[in-house]
Amino acid sequence: MTKVLMKGNEAVAEAAIRSGCRLYFAYPITPQSELIEYMAKMMPKVGGTFLQAESEVAAINMVYGAAGAGRRVMTSSSSPGISLKMEGISYIAGAQLPAVIINVQRGGPGLGDIQPGQSDYFQAVKGGGHGDYHLIVLAPSSVQEFADMAGEAFDLADKYRTAVMILADGMLGQMMEPVEFKPAKTAEEIEALNSQHHDWCICPNVEGPEHHHHEINSLEIDPSVLEQHVYNLYDNYATIEKNELRYESYNVSDDNEILCVAWGTASRIVKSAINELKVEGKSIGMIRPITVWPFPYQEIDAAIGKNVKKVYVFELNMGQMLDDVKIAVNGKVPVDFWGKVGGIVFTPAEIKTKLEECF
């Protein structure tokens, strides 16, 4: 495959189709509209279904239904639209269904603006919908990674029967970078993926002993049964925490005087500042959580070298991942934070200034 220059929104849509997604339901919103446009254009060409729902609420419930049928299904939106989907996401979690949800975040709260933000971290990793549940949350920092995560998200969703969220932002959605796609799955491969759900999906479309209907529901009126169900969900989450944690370690060494923690778009800008200060002889490391749930608590703790004076968190919000970093650092060294909000993205020069003040 040769590389193509594509927007993140289009690249993740193409990668989802190649990964076997044949059902996509969504409602348009900036800054993710190229994603829905791409799906509208391409889904009919691969024999899939694109449907622009009448609302985000309808779209997520269509996802609920299609996931119950054991098919690879996806929806996408941006912050205010994701809020609307939260009831359905909780139902999907309760019913233990595989689905992929993309949030191309913008500035909030409320309708906010349409520029990039990271202020939906709490919503994505601490709940958002009601009840005890988690989503696997993947946080890309480049167009290539955004695209790769589509396939990974479907695989994880299938493997653990859970919803997976890709938590991107307006910058990753709108920017173009070279991207190389994995080969598209064949019809036979997609059929094999679907058939792995025959033991629980609503109606396995097969002859023989596997052909019976299953009930899918998120309602369990008997408290003792619901209690056990939640315990089972958490056993599954514990396995995910053990197996699926991912993070990037950048320039981490014993010489580090500062350890930065940043995710997604913000981490790219922090990297630039680290590179510039490295030339000036200042040693700064960075941990970038790639899964923000599960979160790399121990890995952040382990990256605090003996010369680290401070852990510095940079986010495009008022300090949300900051709480998880504080849990990870557990008082070992001071934790500082700086962020920008309102859809304003900090610049490498601004981060450099903040880091210089530490020396």
Add this chain to the structure above:
Amino acid sequence: MKAEIICAGFGGQGVLTIGKFIAKAGMAEGKHVSWLPSYGPEMRGGTANVSAVVSDEPIASPIVSYPDILVALNQPSLDKFGPTIRPGGVLVVDTGMCPHGLKRDDIQFVAAPFSSIAVEIGSMRVLNMLAIGAVIGRTNIIKYETIEEDLTAFLKAKNPDLLEQNLKAIKRGIEIGKL
């Protein structure tokens, strides 16, 4: 090699396209590239800008604080980004559209009435190709042949006359860039 570029002007002048062609050419030449547009409720006549980075190394930030190259096609863009050009950097400026200019003595100027030259060549629509030519002529960050190949693949069958006009504009831009 790493070149950080900002192209800015009125919506409709084709500034986003300048960045796109530079990024595509960089990619075709095996470089790391990124293209980050301003986006939002913009319209013809409003302002638009794009940051493009072409680099031998993986690109950390696609956001550019201090460009090595600025293409400014109107005065508000020059006022906003002109002071941020890195010392020793290059300013490609449309003198017809930027009557107040920029006072700096630590950067290189590629200054010409690009809009008037575009009209001379045949259409205001080739303004962005003139600017790309000027960047190539002065900096060599990408090769003329790469852009020619890309444009030919895109336009030869669809509109050979427009292709000729565009290539003519790039070549003229290169001449201006070399002055």
